[in-house]
Amino acid sequence: MSEYTVVGQKVARVDAVEKVTGAAQYGADVHPPGMLYGKIVRSQHPHANILSIDTSEAEKLPGVRAIITQDDVPSGRRVFATDKVLYLGEPLAAVAATDPDIAEEAAELVKIEYEVLPVVQDVMEAIQSSAPRLHGDATKDGPNRREISTQIRKLSRDKENDHSDEISKLEAALEEYPDEVYYNISAESHSEAGDVEKGFAESDVVVEDTYVIPRVHQTYMEPHVSVASADSSGKITVWASTQGPFAIRSGIAGTLGIPLTQINVIGTTMGGGFGGRFGVIITHVPAVLLSQKTGRPVRVQMTREEEFIDGRPAPGCVIKIKTGATKDGHLMAREALAFWDSGSVSGASIGSTIRVRGVYKIPNLKVDAYGVHTNKSGTAAYRAPGAPQAIFAGESQLDEIAERIGMDPVKFRLMNMREEGDLVPAGAAEPKVGYKETLEAVADASGWWDREAGENQGWGVAVGDWTNGCGPGGVYVSVHEDGSVRIFHGSMDITGTDTAISQIIAEILTVPYESVTIRRGDTDSAPYSTGSGGSVVTFTMGNTAKLAAEDAHRRILELASERLNTNVDNLELKDGGVHIVSADPPKSISLGELAAYSLSTTGGPIVGKGSFARQPSTPALAAQIAKVEVDPDTGRTRVLKLVASQDVGYAINPMAVEGQIEGGTVQGYAWAMMEEMQYGENGNINPGFVDYRVPTSADLPTVESVIVEVPAPNGPYGAKGVGEPPITPTLATMANAVKDAIGVRINELPIKPEKVVEALKSNGH
Amino acid sequence: MAKHPVSLKVNGDEYDLLVEPRKTLLAVLRDTIGLTGTKEGCSTGDCGACTVIVDGKAVTSCMVLGVTASEKQITTIEGLASDGELHPVQQAFINTGGYQCGFCTPGFIMASKALLDENPDRTEEEFRHALGGNICRCTGYTKILEAILNAAEEVRTSA
Numbered sequence A: 001m002s003e004y005t006v007v008g009q010k011v012a013r014v015d016a017v018e019k020v021t022g023a024a025q026y027g028a029d030v031h032p033p034g035m036l037y038g039k040i041v042r043s044q045h046p047h048a049n050i051l052s053i054d055t056s057e058a059e060k061l062p063g064v065r066a067i068i069t070q071d072d073v074p075s076g077r078r079v080f081a082t083d084k085v086l087y088l089g090e091p092l093a094a095v096a097a098t099d100p101d102i103a104e105e106a107a108e109l110v111k112i113e114y115e116v117l118p119v120v121q122d123v124m125e126a127i128q129s130s131a132p133r134l135h136g137d138a139t140k141d142g143p144n145r146r147e148i149s150t151q152i153r154k155l156s157r158d159k160e161n162d163h164s165d166e167i168s169k170l171e172a173a174l175e176e177y178p179d180e181v182y183y184n185i186s187a188e189s190h191s192e193a194g195d196v197e198k199g200f201a202e203s204d205v206v207v208e209d210t211y212v213i214p215r216v217h218q219t220y221m222e223p224h225v226s227v228a229s230a231d232s233s234g235k236i237t238v239w240a241s242t243q244g245p246f247a248i249r250s251g252i253a254g255t256l257g258i259p260l261t262q263i264n265v266i267g268t269t270m271g272g273g274f275g276g277r278f279g280v281i282i283t284h285v286p287a288v289l290l291s292q293k294t295g296r297p298v299r300v301q302m303t304r305e306e307e308f309i310d311g312r313p314a315p316g317c318v319i320k321i322k323t324g325a326t327k328d329g330h331l332m333a334r335e336a337l338a339f340w341d342s343g344s345v346s347g348a349s350i351g352s353t354i355r356v357r358g359v360y361k362i363p364n365l366k367v368d369a370y371g372v373h374t375n376k377s378g379t380a381a382y383r384a385p386g387a388p389q390a391i392f393a394g395e396s397q398l399d400e401i402a403e404r405i406g407m408d409p410v411k412f413r414l415m416n417m418r419e420e421g422d423l424v425p426a427g428a429a430e431p432k433v434g435y436k437e438t439l440e441a442v443a444d445a446s447g448w449w450d451r452e453a454g455e456n457q458g459w460g461v462a463v464g465d466w467t468n469g470c471g472p473g474g475v476y477v478s479v480h481e482d483g484s485v486r487i488f489h490g491s492m493d494i495t496g497t498d499t500a501i502s503q504i505i506a507e508i509l510t511v512p513y514e515s516v517t518i519r520r521g522d523t524d525s526a527p528y529s530t531g532s533g534g535s536v537v538t539f540t541m542g543n544t545a546k547l548a549a550e551d552a553h554r555r556i557l558e559l560a561s562e563r564l565n566t567n568v569d570n571l572e573l574k575d576g577g578v579h580i581v582s583a584d585p586p587k588s589i590s591l592g593e594l595a596a597y598s599l600s601t602t603g604g605p606i607v608g609k610g611s612f613a614r615q616p617s618t619p620a621l622a623a624q625i626a627k628v629e630v631d632p633d634t635g636r637t638r639v640l641k642l643v644a645s646q647d648v649g650y651a652i653n654p655m656a657v658e659g660q661i662e663g664g665t666v667q668g669y670a671w672a673m674m675e676e677m678q679y680g681e682n683g684n685i686n687p688g689f690v691d692y693r694v695p696t697s698a699d700l701p702t703v704e705s706v707i708v709e710v711p712a713p714n715g716p717y718g719a720k721g722v723g724e725p726p727i728t729p730t731l732a733t734m735a736n737a738v739k740d741a742i743g744v745r746i747n748e749l750p751i752k753p754e755k756v757v758e759a760l761k762s763n764g765h
Numbered sequence B: 001m002a003k004h005p006v007s008l009k010v011n012g013d014e015y016d017l018l019v020e021p022r023k024t025l026l027a028v029l030r031d032t033i034g035l036t037g038t039k040e041g042c043s044t045g046d047c048g049a050c051t052v053i054v055d056g057k058a059v060t061s062c063m064v065l066g067v068t069a070s071e072k073q074i075t076t077i078e079g080l081a082s083d084g085e086l087h088p089v090q091q092a093f094i095n096t097g098g099y100q101c102g103f104c105t106p107g108f109i110m111a112s113k114a115l116l117d118e119n120p121d122r123t124e125e126e127f128r129h130a131l132g133g134n135i136c137r138c139t140g141y142t143k144i145l146e147a148i149l150n151a152a153e154e155v156r157t158s159a
Helices: A017-019 A056-060 A100-109 A145-158 A164-174 A196-201 A245-256 A284-294 A302-311 A349-359 A385-403 A410-415 A435-446 A497-508 A537-564 A592-598 A654-673 A732-744 A753-761 B026-033 B088-097 B107-120 B124-130 B142-158
Strands: A036-042 A048-054 A065-070 A091-096 A109-116 A186-195 A205-213 A226-228 A238-241 A263-267 A297-302 A317-325 A331-343 A364-373 A459-466 A473-479 A487-488 A518-521 A572-573 A577-580 A588-590 A608-612 A619-630 A637-647 A701-706 B004-010 B013-019 B051-054 B057-062 B073-075
Touching: A017 B088, A017 B107, A036 A100, A036 A284, A036 A302, A048 A091, A056 A065, A056 A100, A065 A284, A065 A410, A065 A459, A091 A100, A091 A284, A109 A435, A109 A518, A145 A164, A145 A572, A196 A317, A196 A331, A196 A364, A205 A385, A238 A284, A245 A263, A245 A284, A263 A297, A284 A297, A284 B013, A297 A473, A297 B107, A317 A349, A317 A385, A331 A349, A331 A385, A364 A588, A364 A654, A385 A459, A385 A654, A410 A435, A435 A459, A435 A619, A435 A637, A435 A701, A459 A732, A473 A537, A473 A592, A487 A497, A487 A654, A497 A518, A497 A537, A537 A577, A537 A588, A537 A592, A537 A608, A537 B088, A577 A592, A588 A592, A592 A608, A619 A654, A619 A732, A637 A654, A637 A732, A654 A701, A654 A732, A654 B142, A732 A753, A753 B142, B004 B026, B026 B051, B051 B107, B088 B107, B088 B142, B107 B124, B107 B142, B124 B142
Parallel strands: A036 A297, A238 A263, A331 A364, A487 A518, A637 A701, B004 B073
Antiparallel strands: A036 A091, A048 A109, A065 A091, A186 A364, A205 A317, A226 A238, A226 A297, A317 A331, A459 A619, A473 A487, A473 A608, A572 A577, A577 A588, A619 A637, B004 B013, B051 B057, B051 B073
16 A cells, blocks of 8 residues: 555554653543532442432531432433432432542432342343333243234234134234243344244254353443533533543433533543443533532542443343254354343343344344343443344354364355355345455464364354444644644544544645644534544544545645646645646645745635545454463463454554554453453442453463455545454454363353363363 | 641652541642642552552552652652653553553553563563553553563663
8 A cells, every 4th residue: 555655654643642641631630620529329229219318417528519319400300310229329419529538428428218129130030020120011022922923913903804713823822932021121123034944944053052241341441530610601511531522412411401502521531432431421410410509610530339330331141042054064044032131221232133143144044132121230332332242142153063064163154254245134235345355364364274282272263243333523624834734623532543534634635644733622612523432433534534635635726726827737736735747847835835825815724624424334354363271270261372353444554453453352352251240139249350350461462463454435545443343253262262172162251260160070071 | 637748759849738648649649739640540459550650669559648658759650751752661652552542551651660670671471460460451452562572672772
């Protein structure tokens, strides 16, 4: 890709110096004069009726400025629980005080009287009729009952014929599935293509398993934080650590019934997000309410413990999955039934269950998914929401099939992968994606084809697919009289996106990367921008930036045409100046000179505008191979090699792209091997880094990343979103490697040492 | 709560303060002095985001009471660059892309500096274990290790 000089280069990031010197301003670094400290009062029980809330003792503590409950929410929208709590840590009130320790003391002095109720934490228990109900019965039919009920409804609608016999037979058939009335259901999702029963009948091998994936926390290093300041005119300023300032603005407006014009959200440097930093109620709304009440700025900052009990983690999931294939390796059918643990509210990414289809030609597919209420906090997105869970089940079972028919797992996948034009099961035609190229790249780079495994060693492979989102964005570019280029926009930098935008604009305006500066506006000043999640930013803002730079490029040539007295067609912008093509002697004018000249023209300064909202995006694939060694005595798994390839379309900054691949892969590794939010009778029992272990540098070796570039037609320079795909295959990669090493499959994550020892015992070791 | 006089020596500057005994060194640095480069990630000494150097040793400042740090030499991330020159560890983090969101970065850089001051002659495996007290959620550690190995090389050759 040598045709470009700035894009495609490993330039240092635009925020490099501020981030290595401690100068970057994160949410908790904001400290307006007179600021108070907020603290949330939380439920001590996971399921209870609230009999009373008494704030009188807390109010007497010197330094306390305000205590608020749901009574102080004028809009009436639920911010604090009133009559009933549904999980440990659910907010009941909030305190503002002159000192964080006083706020904490006051929160402890708020007296709550509870009537404790029975608790349900496990999804498979929650769907039973015997389970405590969180939101009334909330029943839904399971797959068989659903099919029969659909037929009954269809027949009942036909008023011209008498179907009463058939209907009563069908009603009797319903009785055969009493366990298929699921309780505590928050949502459902169903997809179907072809005829799975026929597909299974045509299969030589059919495998059926249940996979269990735990709830895990995004564990961004900066806990949720918000600083809010309401002035005497009612104008509210919120410094928010968020992926989407505009979403926070509309969220606060909607929750509190305030017009958008009254709210300005300033996105602070974000200490990680991974999908979990879009919440409005968690800290932003309480901070606003406390500031309105006290007339002073208020910071609400969560502790790490609060993150674990009242963050919005990724949902756990139980997936029953069945796959059929012919003995020569053709996948024929797949069926999945998933129960997602959505916690106390709906919102788990149940639609992602469809990802069990993978990137394969499966003619017959049926997917049924349910969100299930439990006594836990609600969930949110975590890097490719729902995909790691579904793909873990799909890719693990694929290896079981490969083993039974005696095929190499990589060859088996290559043989079944979709190609351009193939129909995606329950979807549209496949565009050109580097599925095979990416899997072949990781197989080659890892030494898969001539792999060796010593005693207790094993190799595992898996692939995971994801498609970047797309959303609205706006960018302004201006050129100044010293030739420097300034960029203004409103999207949050999600670890490298500001750099990618800057590289694209420098490339088009042919200036050195160093002469470009980028500035983010707040919601009062910047054009609307979509949230920085769903791998959208480089795709959306990259396209937007390109349009803005091209607009500036047009104005530059127009000015040069005036100044050099020649037609625009004779002009070329290169090396930071406009040149008359084939002029002899050469004649040119620099961007700085043109910018200075522009100030006294009718048309005015050089300002380019880019505005963009939608273009179809292209799927991406991540493929990974791990080599592990398992100690049969301790059950400990050591990673010897972890290689990750990804079809990124085009790497605008290969260093940043590698960073995304490496980081996402390690998060996937952790979900497979270490992480699990654990719940006891009284809620979450591991709300800290000692009991909820995340990986450190001591836990695994260097991740080798391999960049594959199959350009996306609508991406800037062919780029696709790269943030989410790398986490999608790792859960299965690790499980498949452990299976290969010990000969026993562990279907329930994480693969902790004790489970390995147990599995080996049950296998006669 | 009664406050105690404390004399803190931070990045070569002296601060004479009155500090409540329950305030951690982290709280004093961030809230009282206003040096917010040191980050609070867990408040339980488990994540390393608040690492500063006290009398040559890397410590998690959330585990130290401010009143006990009186008269000790404290270096924070803000005190690492000198005369506009970044420290080799800071430069190495930039060159390798050893940070993403950057929230853990001050802690990693301070822990790395203390390790290099103590002994730059470590293998990759030794550095991996020595940095085990710092959590990064973005990078997967690959580029952080590359950064500290490059910085170690720089320190060794310039010594």
